[in-house]
Amino acid sequence: MSREAADRYRSQVRGCLIGGAIGDALGAPVEFWPADRILAECGAQGVRDYLQAGTAPITDDTQMTLFTVAGLIRAGIRRDRGLGLTVAVVHAAYDQWLDTQRLPEPPPTARDWLATQPWLYAQRAPGNTCLSALGSARRGGDRIPQYGGLANNDSKGCGGVMRSAPFGLLPPNGAPDTWFFDAAAEAAGYTHGHPTGRLASGALASIVHELVAGADLAQAVDTTLALLTRYDDHEETSTALRTACDLAKETTTPDHTVVEQLGGGWVAEEALAIAVYAALVRPGPNEILDALSIAVTHSGDSDSTGAICGNILGTLHGDAALPAELVFRVEGRGTILELADDLVFEFTQSSRLHGDYGPMTGWTDRYSG
Template identity: 65%
Template sequence: MSRAAEETWRARIRGCLLGGAIGDALGGPVEFESGQSIVAAHPERLRTFVSGSAGWPPGTITDDTQMTLFTVEGLIRAGVRTDRGIGFTVAVVHHAYDRWLDTQTLQAPSGERDGWLQGEQWLYARRAPGNTCLSALTGARKGGDRIPQFGGQAANDSKGCGGVMRVAPFGLLPAKWFDRDWVFDSAADAAGYTHGHPTGKLASGALAVIIREICGGADLNAALDTTAAVLAERPDHLETSTALAAARQAAASGNHGPATVEQLGGGWVAEEALAIAVYAALAYPEPEQFLDALALSVTHSGDSDSTGAICGNLLGALHGETALPAELVFTVEGRPVILQLADDFALEFSTPTRLHGDYGPHTAWSTRYPGW
């Protein structure tokens, strides 16, 4: 890609990941509150970071951002793995989620893992992680016929939003190497490592394709048109397609507010979380409206951190990092690590041969990101 195109792509990567973290941290403390109580406490909607329970200061991210960061790391490590001549292996992302599981079950890094992300002590905090993610990943460690190890789909029927809230990075992969169907199916598979219901997977594939189209220069409505066509080709797409159509209709009708969000659902399941995020992004699509969209996306009686995270992913990819609200960027937890991963992701998928060197596994880059 040209230098200008690469600069835009890098800004979208940083915007997507940091925007998702901001939306996550904005909604996390009110995740289990009713929409009425949120509005009562924040008549102008929730536009600043607030504290949650004990040990949850303002600006704190949740499992949504934690798992998204491990998705990024897994994709980088899958890129490094191609040095072995065996292609791009998405199951490497499943291995990354296994390292995330350590952050939820241990107090500190064990010293037995490789790579650098699992060594970040601040990630070893439980912020209401999804039970389905925990149980599915724990089961994958055991292996066996019912629950294969890395790369196997979860043996459950859950369509909770724990899959869709973490797969945005698949849409950031460069289109010249990863085509639309591959992005959709791979994001769906990655969600399926913990959530086995078709809708949980299809909503995740849809989010990845929306972001892919945005990164290719499409506006949000055009990206949704393309995604609708891709969805229509998949079996079992009706729940996801219907939810996205409802979000678009609600956005087009005007009168944007929490009452409309509530009509789209609570966001606890995948298609509702995606629909609420899309609705808020469509309601306030301009760069200067970024905070308006995030505030709307988290002001409801449901999974506010996940809907905020997905909305932030979408608008961050659409507008780039310069549109992010400075007062929230300044204080969000983990910003240095988020941006370091964003930049490393861009490096891996723009100049991999210069980083991997002549000897594949024997480089500083592959020590930082081992290929498994």
């Protein structure tokens, strides 16, 4: 990877994670608000700034996205053992996230760096489906957490897709394009058993992967739509994405009435469609705040749709394009950016960090793969 390509890749990874966080924090206070209340309190342009004073809190959407990243780093380390990149390690990371929702502070047994961050030990409206599925897995098998199994439910809530962008951030490195899709779909299935919940998650990872590989946004969505047709039960996700694309082409003045034609974002395919619509209708590097505002100004799951839109546009344009007035105030910015850099280190410079016979840098203490 050339220096220029490496710099671009690092910017995309940082942009994806911090972009998702600012979209999440922007939408969180207005989740459950009807659109007319949002417009009355925020103005005719919708939500364009945090409604909280000071630091803007993130929600479980960003929390779980960060643990997805940590799980992927740990999976990368396990390649030293000849095990390949095992997606089930991400399930173990979600089990660590479960502790952040049940405990007031990091437990003495917490080893991985991310799991020791006190600010993450806060309940931010975690999804019941995620809590229930992860709790069931933890109780299985003589008290040993069962990693890698499909959740025993039929949920297609957006709790899978909201955390799936990191799979698409891994550098291509010759992996089949379907790997990024399949890995994200598998990980979403740890908590959401419905096919649409899994396929919409795979679709987000595919879009992000295509952006990392150099596609523009329209190309990334088109490629993902073509990929979806290879999978059984793709129709709900494909229809939602095509509708988003059609609306983006037809829209001259986007507003909540257009967004709400795509649904409320409570289920996976709707959340993905709303985020993609907002990104398509305002795709430029100077339009990110406009797109995020569209993504969160509606009578639905505003934090999740904002987070996904931020993931997409942050990947497309890189972290330098994100609105500084939102970035500097978002909760956990230092941790998020540090984790983004660690993902880049693991998947571009792992030979300098660990190996079967060294080096011994402390990296495997930070991420106990």
